[in-house]
Amino acid sequence: MKHIILFLLVLCFLAAVLHAQERPYFVTYSHEMEEPGNLEIEMFNVMGNPPGGNAFLGSNVEFEYGVKAWWTSEFYLDGQSTQNDSTIFTGFRWENRVRPLMGEHWINPVVYAEFEDTSADKALREVVGHDGLPDLLESNAVAHLDKEREIELKLILGSNYQGWNISENIISEKDLSNDPWEFGYAWAVSRPLRLAASVHQCTFCAERFQAGVEMYGGLGDRYSFGLHQTSHYIGPTMNWTAPSGLTLSFSPQFGLNDYSVPRLYRFGISYEIEQFLSYFHRGGDR
Amino acid sequence: MKRGLLFLVSVFLAAALLAWASADGAWLARVPAKDHEKPNPFQGRMEAASAGRNVFIEHCAKCHGENAEGTKKRPTLRSERVQQQATAGDLHWLLVNGNMKKGMPSWAKLPDPQIWQLVSYLKSMHE
Numbered sequence: 001m002k003h004i005i006l007f008l009l010v011l012c013f014l015a016a017v018l019h020a021q022e023r024p025y026f027v028t029y030s031h032e033m034e035e036p037g038n039l040e041i042e043m044f045n046v047m048g049n050p051p052g053g054n055a056f057l058g059s060n061v062e063f064e065y066g067v068k069a070w071w072t073s074e075f076y077l078d079g080q081s082t083q084n085d086s087t088i089f090t091g092f093r094w095e096n097r098v099r100p101l102m103g104e105h106w107i108n109p110v111v112y113a114e115f116e117d118t119s120a121d122k123a124l125r126e127v128v129g130h131d132g133l134p135d136l137l138e139s140n141a142v143a144h145l146d147k148e149r150e151i152e153l154k155l156i157l158g159s160n161y162q163g164w165n166i167s168e169n170i171i172s173e174k175d176l177s178n179d180p181w182e183f184g185y186a187w188a189v190s191r192p193l194r195l196a197a198s199v200h201q202c203t204f205c206a207e208r209f210q211a212g213v214e215m216y217g218g219l220g221d222r223y224s225f226g227l228h229q230t231s232h233y234i235g236p237t238m239n240w241t242a243p244s245g246l247t248l249s250f251s252p253q254f255g256l257n258d259y260s261v262p263r264l265y266r267f268g269i270s271y272e273i274e275q276f277l278s279y280f281h282r283g284g285d286r
Numbered sequence: 287m288k289r290g291l292l293f294l295v296s297v298f299l300a301a302a303l304l305a306w307a308s309a310d311g312a313w314l315a316r317v318p319a320k321d322h323e324k325p326n327p328f329q330g331r332m333e334a335a336s337a338g339r340n341v342f343i344e345h346c347a348k349c350h351g352e353n354a355e356g357t358k359k360r361p362t363l364r365s366e367r368v369q370q371q372a373t374a375g376d377l378h379w380l381l382v383n384g385n386m387k388k389g390m391p392s393w394a395k396l397p398d399p400q401i402w403q404l405v406s407y408l409k410s411m412h413e
Contacts, residue, residue: 069386103383195397197337274348
């Protein structure tokens with residue numbers, strides 16, 4: 001409990017100096033990179049109650065750093081808590097995103113590469129292969145034995161048009177054991193509720209809200225490619241960015257077939273520390 | 287041997303000159319003519335500059351200084367290049383596309399009206 005209070009106090013302190021401008025997406029990546037030198041700290045959670053299983057809360061804490069204007073690196077720590085079972089640390093991920101084209105185009109590609117070492121993961125940051133309900137019904141003790149060391153590659157395509165952001169991800173994942181390549185997809189679209197900024201600083205003005213729709217799911221694997229025997233989700237998604245820079249996101253998501261959890265509730269909180277390293281320089285800007 | 291050394295030194299000097307030239311506003315030469323001539327839809331509207339100031343404080347001030355005076359690593363936006371040489375269209379193009387190799391990110395994540403408001407603010411410093 002002490003640790004949680006300490007963590008919240010640190011977040012409150014940071015909220016005074018942080019800025020974020022995030023798309024309201026939980027699974028889909030947009031082509032927009034972290035600004036160079038900025039560190040974004042994010043916490044994303046998903047709650048679900050699979051039929052025949054126990055309710056769970058899956059969480060990620062993410063540290064996203066802008067290495068260059070065209071290169072973002074991100075480190076994740078994952079955990080989950082399952083009702084009537086246990087709360088466990090499920091592993092880590094490290095990903096890098098690189099933007100090969102230096103300007104803004106109609107469609108902007110980004111190449112994504114990730115290594116993950118997880119087990120019993122319930123954060124559901126993507127759906128690939130035949131991911132679905134059966135994975136969520138195992139007890140943590142059993143699921144924890146199945147170590148997943150995987151590489152994941154994504155092609156992220158993003159466009160901005162008249163205030164709308166449209167993002168599509170094509171996902172492929174390979175367990176470093178003998179499992180076949182697995183595939184998945186995600187897409188999302190969103191827009192701020194107002195495009196122009198207000199003349200006066202405001203907390204709840206329309207341009208501080210973004211809303212959209214997100215959909216994602218699996219595409220089977222190398223031997224059984226397709227939309228069957230895998231899960232698919234869709235839902236509205238929204239976020240709000242406070243003047244202090246704190247961003248809160250929320251999305252109820254609905255399973256589209258029997259292989260999916262009927263409802264997932266996702267919520268997130270993020271902060272951006274601008275020019276993070278300057279805090280460590282002598283005479284750095286605080 | 288001497289000739290090889292001379293060649294290497296020449297290549298190094300040429301590369302250094304090129305790097306210096308591209309750091310010094312070479313992006314202006316890359317702006318397409320149609321973007322260069324784009325008018326600011328908020329031209330002459332003082333409230334746009336005020337709104338642009340809010341956008342600037344939120345997204346740009348940490349790197350370029352609270353009053354756009356520049357910081358140790360990032361340039362001032364009060365320079366002659368930004369205030370006089372660059373048109374509103376040039377600045378809009380730079381904000382949308384960035385100058386990524388030089389560390390300036392793309393701000394296409396901001397809606398277009400906010401980018402123009404930002405341009406209004408930057409240009410209002412000169413006016």
